Amino acid sequence: MDQRYSPVQDVRRHHRRLVLRSLRDDGPQPRADLARRLGLSATTMTKVVGQLLDEGLVAEGGVEGGGRRVGRPSTGIRIRADAHHVIGVQVGAGTVRMGLCDLRAQVRSSTSFAFDLTGERPERVVARIAEAASGLMADVPADRLLGVGVAAPGPVDPAHRRNILSVNLGWRDVPFADLLESALDVPAVVDHNVRSMALAESRYGDTDGADPLLYVYVRTGVGAGLVIGGLPFRPGAHGVTELGHLRVLEKGRRCACGATGCLETVVSEPYVTEQLGRRSDNPLAELPDGALDDLVDHLTTGLASAVNLLNPELILLGGIFRQAPEPVFDRVRAALRAKAFPVLRDVVRVERPTLGGDAGVVGGAAVALDSFLYER
Numbered sequence: 001m002d003q004r005y006s007p008v009q010d011v012r013r014h015h016r017r018l019v020l021r022s023l024r025d026d027g028p029q030p031r032a033d034l035a036r037r038l039g040l041s042a043t044t045m046t047k048v049v050g051q052l053l054d055e056g057l058v059a060e061g062g063v064e065g066g067g068r069r070v071g072r073p074s075t076g077i078r079i080r081a082d083a084h085h086v087i088g089v090q091v092g093a094g095t096v097r098m099g100l101c102d103l104r105a106q107v108r109s110s111t112s113f114a115f116d117l118t119g120e121r122p123e124r125v126v127a128r129i130a131e132a133a134s135g136l137m138a139d140v141p142a143d144r145l146l147g148v149g150v151a152a153p154g155p156v157d158p159a160h161r162r163n164i165l166s167v168n169l170g171w172r173d174v175p176f177a178d179l180l181e182s183a184l185d186v187p188a189v190v191d192h193n194v195r196s197m198a199l200a201e202s203r204y205g206d207t208d209g210a211d212p213l214l215y216v217y218v219r220t221g222v223g224a225g226l227v228i229g230g231l232p233f234r235p236g237a238h239g240v241t242e243l244g245h246l247r248v249l250e251k252g253r254r255c256a257c258g259a260t261g262c263l264e265t266v267v268s269e270p271y272v273t274e275q276l277g278r279r280s281d282n283p284l285a286e287l288p289d290g291a292l293d294d295l296v297d298h299l300t301t302g303l304a305s306a307v308n309l310l311n312p313e314l315i316l317l318g319g320i321f322r323q324a325p326e327p328v329f330d331r332v333r334a335a336l337r338a339k340a341f342p343v344l345r346d347v348v349r350v351e352r353p354t355l356g357g358d359a360g361v362v363g364g365a366a367v368a369l370d371s372f373l374y375e376r
């Protein structure tokens with residue numbers, strides 16, 4: 001991290017980033033197209049691509065994993081998705097999910113474990129993460145793992161080393177990156193869980209370049225993450241957007257954050273489960289009409305504030321909404337339309353997340369891929 005680079009090396013690294021990002025975002029393409037798109041000379045492109053070919057990060061030929069081609073070989077350059085891997089880690093309330101992911105953030109193998117929220121110290125949970133990561137790492141050669149990305153349940157420090165606070169887990173200041181680096185001897189980075197999910201959708205999802213992109217994750221609470229101008233939105237010292245703690249009720253319940261009437265006191269999996277009177281794999285599908293109306297009303301009060309302040313093009317509703325029936329989404333869209341500012345409400349779409357797998361695992365992987373490859 002502290003390594004210094006000469007101006008020439010800086011320029012090379014910059015060109016390398018540009019090429020890798022274009023191959024990721026625009027797909028396989030011939031050198032000439034890359035050069036034109038990026039405004040680089042043919043000589044520069046030959047050098048950069050030559051180096052990436054030597055490293056095994058890219059390959060000739062446009063079709064990933066396609067059969068042996070006969071006749072004239074394609075001159076297209078593509079990313080070799082399996083050239084390197086990262087491990088994405090999602091730390092949730094009582095559950096950790098992890099996956100070994102390729103350079104397109106596709107989960108290749110995964111694992112998970114439950115932990116005791118009241119009995120297990122965060123250091124112990126991180127040790128168990130390291131143990132499980134070792135298991136996943138056994139699937140790839142040591143020099144083929146770029147690093148680990150942790151999607152943490154709350155704000156992180158500006159250097160992306162520590163999870164400063166998690167109100168739902170009762171954790172403070174957990175140095176995820178340092179602990180994992182010393183246990184595993186690979187680079188590690190930590191970011192806010194839902195911002196990681198938003199980043200993953202923006203980079204690898206079927207989101208059609210929507211920007212700003214707001215990801216809203218409803219599970220234990222209501223988390224939000226935002227990508228603006230293609231970059232994760234990290235405002236201020238802690239860089240979080242606490243949508244779940246907008247006040248939506250005048251005389252509401254006490255929230256884990258210490259305030260009352262927060263959005264997540266009336267829109268969350270525990271609340272819906274309480275309304276249902278039993279656990280369900282798809283609670284929004286079973287919620288009675290009146291209760292669903294109230295929930296949609298509160299949720300869209302929060303979403304309308306986000307729309308009016310941030311003008312998102314796309315809101316992805318994940319967590320318990322991922323499996324919700326389409327009529328639930330229709331209700332959300334209609335209620336949001338009635339509350340948001342005229343011009344802004346015409347722009348915004350409300351959809352389900354587009355990436356498969358565990359959103360937080362893919363999110364952690366996306367953060368690691370940005371940190372250790374595409375933005376490096």
Ligand SMILES: [Zn+2]
Pocket residue numbers: 244245255256257258259262
């Ligand atoms: Zn709150």
